[in-house]
Amino acid sequence: MNKEKLLEVEKLNIKFLTSIGDVNVSENINFHLKRGEIFCIVGESGCGKSVVALSLTRLLPENAMINGSIKFEGVDIANLEDKEFAKIRGRKIATIFEQPMSCINPVMRIGNQIAETYRANFKCSKKEAKEQALKKLKEVKLPINRYNSYPHELSGGMQQRVMIAIALACNPQLLIADEPTTSLDVTVQYQILELLQEIKEKYNMAILMITHDMAVVHDMADTIGVMYAGNMMEIAARDAFFQQPLHPYAQELLNVVKDPCNYTIPGTVPNLMESFLGCPFEPRCNKSTEICKTKKPEDIVMGKRIVRCLNVVPN
Amino acid sequence: MSCLIEAVNLTKVFKDKHFSVFNKKEITAVDNVSLTVNSSESVGIVGESGCGKSMLGKMLVGLTLPTKGSVCYNGREISKLTFNEMKKLRPRLQPIFQDADSTLNPKFTVKKLLEEPFVINKIPKDEANQRIDELLNYVNLGKEFYNRYPHEISGGQRQRLGLARALSLKPDFIVADEPAASLDSSVQAQILQLLNQMKSNNGLGLVYVSHNLRIVSMMTQRVNVMYLGSFVETGDTKDVFENPIHPYTKMLIGSVLTIDGEKRKLGTKKVFGEPPDPKNRATGCAFHPRCDQCTQICKEERPELKKVGEKNRFVACHNI
Numbered sequence: 001m002n003k004e005k006l007l008e009v010e011k012l013n014i015k016f017l018t019s020i021g022d023v024n025v026s027e028n029i030n031f032h033l034k035r036g037e038i039f040c041i042v043g044e045s046g047c048g049k050s051v052v053a054l055s056l057t058r059l060l061p062e063n064a065m066i067n068g069s070i071k072f073e074g075v076d077i078a079n080l081e082d083k084e085f086a087k088i089r090g091r092k093i094a095t096i097f098e099q100p101m102s103c104i105n106p107v108m109r110i111g112n113q114i115a116e117t118y119r120a121n122f123k124c125s126k127k128e129a130k131e132q133a134l135k136k137l138k139e140v141k142l143p144i145n146r147y148n149s150y151p152h153e154l155s156g157g158m159q160q161r162v163m164i165a166i167a168l169a170c171n172p173q174l175l176i177a178d179e180p181t182t183s184l185d186v187t188v189q190y191q192i193l194e195l196l197q198e199i200k201e202k203y204n205m206a207i208l209m210i211t212h213d214m215a216v217v218h219d220m221a222d223t224i225g226v227m228y229a230g231n232m233m234e235i236a237a238r239d240a241f242f243q244q245p246l247h248p249y250a251q252e253l254l255n256v257v258k259d260p261c262n263y264t265i266p267g268t269v270p271n272l273m274e275s276f277l278g279c280p281f282e283p284r285c286n287k288s289t290e291i292c293k294t295k296k297p298e299d300i301v302m303g304k305r306i307v308r309c310l311n312v313v314p315n
Numbered sequence: 316m317s318c319l320i321e322a323v324n325l326t327k328v329f330k331d332k333h334f335s336v337f338n339k340k341e342i343t344a345v346d347n348v349s350l351t352v353n354s355s356e357s358v359g360i361v362g363e364s365g366c367g368k369s370m371l372g373k374m375l376v377g378l379t380l381p382t383k384g385s386v387c388y389n390g391r392e393i394s395k396l397t398f399n400e401m402k403k404l405r406p407r408l409q410p411i412f413q414d415a416d417s418t419l420n421p422k423f424t425v426k427k428l429l430e431e432p433f434v435i436n437k438i439p440k441d442e443a444n445q446r447i448d449e450l451l452n453y454v455n456l457g458k459e460f461y462n463r464y465p466h467e468i469s470g471g472q473r474q475r476l477g478l479a480r481a482l483s484l485k486p487d488f489i490v491a492d493e494p495a496a497s498l499d500s501s502v503q504a505q506i507l508q509l510l511n512q513m514k515s516n517n518g519l520g521l522v523y524v525s526h527n528l529r530i531v532s533m534m535t536q537r538v539n540v541m542y543l544g545s546f547v548e549t550g551d552t553k554d555v556f557e558n559p560i561h562p563y564t565k566m567l568i569g570s571v572l573t574i575d576g577e578k579r580k581l582g583t584k585k586v587f588g589e590p591p592d593p594k595n596r597a598t599g600c601a602f603h604p605r606c607d608q609c610t611q612i613c614k615e616e617r618p619e620l621k622k623v624g625e626k627n628r629f630v631a632c633h634n635i
Binding site: 155156157187189193215216242254257258262263264268269 | 364
């Protein structure tokens with residue numbers, strides 16, 4: 001299996017300029033993805049995980065200021081012309097979202113929507129595009145006779161499959177999945193996650209998955225990134241992470257998920273409008289020291305792990 | 316333990332307006348369901364979306380009247396009460412919804428929202444104020460929240476406010492309909508712990524409606540698994556989760572993702588099909604199109620709940 005780095009994000013800073021002040025949603029984020037790898041970003045709502053994912057395909061609103069380098073297949077795509085970038089978006093990097101109905105055209109037959117995506121990116125005849133669409137329908141395990149159905153005739157799980165089929169239409173190398181199963185039933189979620197893994201195996205694709213559900217992470221991830229208030233607090237391989245997370249926030253988060261009836265993280269998620277002098281997690285952290293209040297933590301690399309905490313001693 | 320709520324043969328039928336006068340079609344949302352809840356007990360109802368679990372919850376607190384069957388609160392049938400009698404009873408039965416936002420008037424401040432139940436039930440102001448202070452303390456909201464509007468507080472805080480409102484008149488029975496589904500895991504934990512506290516401190520009966528099986532397994536003593544309007548398996552939570560009998564329960568529990576243990580291998584567990592459409596209910600056992608143990612009788616005859624083993628365990632399946 002080809003294990004070269006497919007995506008490299010370095011020093012990514014994202015800021016929203018609003019009329020009432022700047023909002024820092026991403027501070028110095030570094031991570032990379034290899035082919036065939038599933039990278040899960042996990043965090044609470046408002047921590048900036050979706051913004052990071054959207055920034056990769058330039059889907060952010062105009063008031064977003066993006067700084068840093070995003071290398072895809074060795075090319076810095078952060079500074080590409082829009083016209084050049086359009087050749088990558090959809091064709092090489094595809095995205096699926098939580099709500100399928102917000103992405104699918106409600107008045108267009110689903111088969112045509114898959115074919116349309118293919119035709120928009122590759123010049124081909126309608127017949128060829130239809131063949132490709134049928135192939136994709138089969139791949140996401142939808143019956144072929146659904147080609148002429150409208151989205152409202154399908155259940156939520158099937159709509160999700162249609163969206164995956166549209167994303168896969170051009171055989172992308174990187175699939176960004178933003179909370180793909182949050183609104184689904186457990187039984188359907190199970191099937192969709194299985195489908196994503198099968199597709200990944202088949203095409204040796206990389207998947208960047210955004211979720212707030214630790215159980216989904218446990219099920220899917222090869223590598224995990226824990227985000228909190230715009231900071232990537234810890235990046236670790238799945239097994240190592242679930243054995244012993246190193247960052248205090250990751251530890252607390254895991255404890256809460258394991259035993260929600262007896263464990264809480266005190267306090268609430270900080271407001272990103274305020275700028276932090278020290279570590280953003282400091283007010284809620286049970287291991288905080290004096291230095292945490294005044295000094296911003298930096299990434300500490302420990303083998304394959306990266307931890308952003310002042311109290312972690314590199315070994 | 317006394318029996319707080321007793322529901323017998325509850326059925327709720329909706330008429331589908333899309334069909335013409337000559338082709339009337341009915342949808343049975345809840346089909347012949349019986350349930351009892353004791354005080355200081357929590358009972359879970361689990362199932363996929365559209366199985367009727369929320370509708371059952373609404374009938375239990377009297378928000379919707381059943382088409383057939385009865386709900387008794389301490390021996391009084393609530394569907395037969397007059398409007399005024401029901402008004403007196405309402406404070407005893409309270410619902411908590413998934414989306415607290417939809418229950419909070421956006422033009423009211425937090426203080427006014429909390430006062431509302433007391434004003435409606437004509438409770439003197441000083442008593443009400445004292446109770447409000449208690450409540451805010453209980454759900455961990457400070458006095459600085461008094462003058463804020465619902466949109467000025469976070470989702471978790473809104474949910475806690477909803478909880479405080481439900482608790483304000485000291486109910487005996489609460490139906491919590493996915494109270495923590497839309498929240499982050501750390502906030503979710505706060506809500507669950509509050510509910511647990513309430514149950515043990517105030518001795519109230521709790522019905523926990525959810526599709527999150529992990530939380531139901533932690534929160535409840537008894538659990539009812541619902542499929543397309545009727546219970547397919549009921550029993551003590553521990554037994555049901557450790558040893559599921561009905562094929563649907565097995566599938567449902569099999570599809571729950573855990574956070575310990577090994578990574579699952581592809582295709583090891585069998586989960587198939589989509590949640591069913593109540594408009595086209597399958598004949599016989601409603602689950603048979605998705606069941607891998609389906610036989611001829613499953614397609615023809617509807618299974619009844621049968622007692623299995625010695626404990627309070629009931630399963631509706633032909634093949635056991």
